Amino acid sequence: MTNSTSRTDEEPPVQGYDPRTGEPVGAPVPATSAAEVDRICAALDATASAWAGASREDRARALEAVAAALDAHSEELAALADAETALGLPRLTGEVARTTGQLRLFAEVVREGAYLGRVVEPAAEGRPDLRRVKQPTGLVAVFAASNFPFAFSVAGGDTASALAAGCPVVVKAHEAHPGTSRRTAELVKAALADAGAPPVFDVVYGFAAGAAVIAHPAVTAVGFTGSTRGGLALAKLCAERPVPIPFHGELGSVNPVVVLPGAARGEAAKVASGYATSLTQGVGQFCTNPGLMFVPDDPSLLGALADSVAGTDGGPMLSARIHDAWSDAVAELRGRDDVRVLAEGRPGKGPWAATPTVFAIDGETYDRAPEVFGQERFGPVGVVVVDGDPERTRARLAEVEGSLTVSVQLDRETPEDLDEARALLPVAARRAGRLVVNGWPTGVAVSHAQHHGGPFPASTSPAHTSVGAAAIDRWLVPVAYQDVPAELLPSELR
Structure with a gap:
């Protein structure tokens, strides 16, 4: 032809x-x-x-x-x-x-x-x-x-x-x-x-x-x-x-994830493994990449997150332009004195390779510049906001830019998690077109009930x-x- x-x-x-x-x-x-x-x-x-x-x-x-x-x-x-x-x-x-x-x-x-x-x-x-x-x-x-x-x-x-x-x-x-x-x-x-x-x-x-x-x-x-x-x-x-x-x-979509206290205590390893896999899948080049995560100040969860991310592999990105944008985004976060590196994965090979990198900040730092930390960064890079106040987390989620997804990790046997989820999900429904519970945003089923959209800029x-x-x-x-x-x-x- x-x-x-x-x-x-x-x-x-x-x-x-x-x-x-x-x-x-x-x-x-x-x-x-x-x-x-x-x-x-x-x-x-x-x-x-x-x-x-x-x-x-x-x-x-x-x-x-x-x-x-x-x-x-x-x-x-x-x-x-x-x-x-x-x-x-x-x-x-x-x-x-x-x-x-x-x-x-x-x-x-x-x-x-x-x-x-x-x-x-x-x-x-x-x-x-x-x-x-x-x-x-x-x-x-x-x-x-x-x-x-x-x-x-x-x-x-x-x-x-x-x-x-x-x-x-x-x-x-x-x-x-x-x-x-x-x-x-x-x-x-x-x-x-x-x-x-x-x-x-x-x-x-x-x-x-x-x-x-x-x-x-x-x-x-x-x-x-x-x-x-x-x-x-x-x-x-x-x-x-x-x-x-x-x-x-x-x-663009930052796809926030909220980890509730019961899930942090009882499922730290599972949550951390799922996050690292979702963040680095396809070298992080997904519109549903979980770029922003709100977690309680739980040492076990933070340690598990660091271990899981450290066990991931980088890889070549799709183009020099995409790689340069990812590199600039990582450099910007590294250059801030109010941000720390939580963990890095193993470097990828090649001129356009990306290394999985996750940064951690506290809630007060996020509140000083939500427009910086709440933006999409295309590639295997994530920001974890550490703060144990669920009311503040709901308020932050309400101000996040429109996303394709919001995910919530909870323990169904913990009444406090269920109560918080009841308050959180209506807020999430105003910020995203798909809500995920105890799952991760990457992987979009092609079906009659699917909705892949959300408020601007998603x-x-x-x-x-x-x-x-x-x-x-x-x-x-x-x-x-x-x-x-x-x-x-x-x-x-x-």
């Missing part, structure tokens, strides 16, 4: 790099010119009506065909992604499976049809016949993420949910894994064509192409997973268009989720039909 992009004089090709060495890997992918972006978006827009009008069964089969194609090439894809991300074959093979699972979930969602939100109110005395149904918005732009080269990338959840809704999709590939993106796109296009779908999917490359996609008048909504700074820049572009469009962004659309069946709602708009003859109604309302 040929690549539908062309070299632009303004922007060099997109080159992948091996994070283990910092050296180029794979052939560079040409950046997409502004003219080619226009051609791609216009061509996708031309298929919007046909794809929206396709039967739900046809759309479901197309999604399943894409899933089957990716599964058939799982080993190839994982190897490509490992060369560009250093995330490891076991993790990446599992991520391909998660990606195909998402596609199959949305096939089920489409077949079942409840996502349409159909409401029929026949005419009654003094009221017209009213029928409402959700319909696809049109062409959707998806910005792929660096830390999930499959599940939040070319064929990830945004793409799967938008195609399921009946929207064509143009993906802006992430520069951290261009070769993986190109091969994934080839497989998606071929699978859709073999399933009889119109050409409803394409990919563009390069920063300039991303801005050009947002500016294109055919684009009706944008999905993004990435940094707060990058997301706000794209949100600004969406808002400043002649016709503004929704921007569904997942941005998400720009806290009413919506980017993971799970309800993600389809971002790409749908309700339309009401009043006194419309049956033969003129959409098939779903007849």
